[in-house]
Amino acid sequence: GAVVSQHPSWVICKSGTSVKIECRSLDFQATTMFWYRQFPKQSLMLMATSNEGSKATYEQGVEKDKFLINHASLTLSTLTVTSAHPEDSSFYICSGASQGLTGTDTQYFGPGTRLTVL
Amino acid sequence: RKEVEQDPGPFNVPEGATVAFNCTYSNSASQSFFWYRQDCRKEPKLLMSVYSSGNEDGRFTAQLNRASQYISLLIRDSKLSDSATYLCVVNKRDTGRRALTFGSGTRLQVQP
Numbered sequence: 001g002a003v004v005s006q007h008p009s010w011v012i013c014k015s016g017t018s019v020k021i022e023c024r025s026l027d028f029q030a031t032t033m034f035w036y037r038q039f040p041k042q043s044l045m046l047m048a049t050s051n052e053g054s055k056a057t058y059e060q061g062v063e064k065d066k067f068l069i070n071h072a073s074l075t076l077s078t079l080t081v082t083s084a085h086p087e088d089s090s091f092y093i094c095s096g097a098s099q100g101l102t103g104t105d106t107q108y109f110g111p112g113t114r115l116t117v118l
Numbered sequence: 119r120k121e122v123e124q125d126p127g128p129f130n131v132p133e134g135a136t137v138a139f140n141c142t143y144s145n146s147a148s149q150s151f152f153w154y155r156q157d158c159r160k161e162p163k164l165l166m167s168v169y170s171s172g173n174e175d176g177r178f179t180a181q182l183n184r185a186s187q188y189i190s191l192l193i194r195d196s197k198l199s200d201s202a203t204y205l206c207v208v209n210k211r212d213t214g215r216r217a218l219t220f221g222s223g224t225r226l227q228v229q230p
Contacts, residue, residue: 034218043122043220043221043223044162044205044218044220046217046218046219093161093162095218109161109162109163110161111160111161112159112161
């Protein structure tokens with residue numbers, strides 16, 4: 001299957017700092033990448049959808065000025081959490097979408113980044 | 119009402135048991151259906167897609183009932199390694215976007 005990597009795998013930062021998370025599709029071109037967030041014992045929640053070369057589409061309730069997404073190439077998307085606060089501590093997971101032979105979309109998930117804001 | 123609802127469990131079963139999980143979804147426009155597996159503190163991994171005709175992959179059988187908006191997963195001959203959280207996932211095409219909606223998951227613990 002297709003491989004997606006994320007970096008860093010975990011990060012601890014002070015409140016007020018910004019953190020950048022990278023998501024790379026290693027062996028396929030992801031025209032669309034998705035960013036999810038998962039709080040403990042809760043389901044993954046879609047934050048935003050990004051298409052290469054265009055602005056990301058954010059889900060309701062997700063602040064676009066706080067969670068900056070850049071999808072500059074078919075293999076790289078970045079999520080920057082600006083002015084992070086403790087309530088932003090979460091597990092952030094990206095996925096890349098690949099159109100299957102049948103036309104069914106398949107998403108391949110990165111291993112996630114665990115963010116802890118002190 | 120949540121878009122995808124699952125019984126959170128946990129389901130505690132002995133090795134070798136057969137266990138079934140159910141899931142309901144609220145949006146009749148949903149087009150693709152999946153079961154994912156998520157281990158603790160890891161990313162979700164695709165277990166299998168779910169088709170209207172039902173499909174089987176080894177010990178795993180998935181069923182979809184579009185009329186009732188109901189999805190099931192059956193695991194036969196449970197192994198210790200099956201212990202995980204099983205996520206019911208629905209894909210909805212909405213204004214050209216491909217969005218996955220995750221259920222909150224059903225936790226399975228297989229005991230020796």
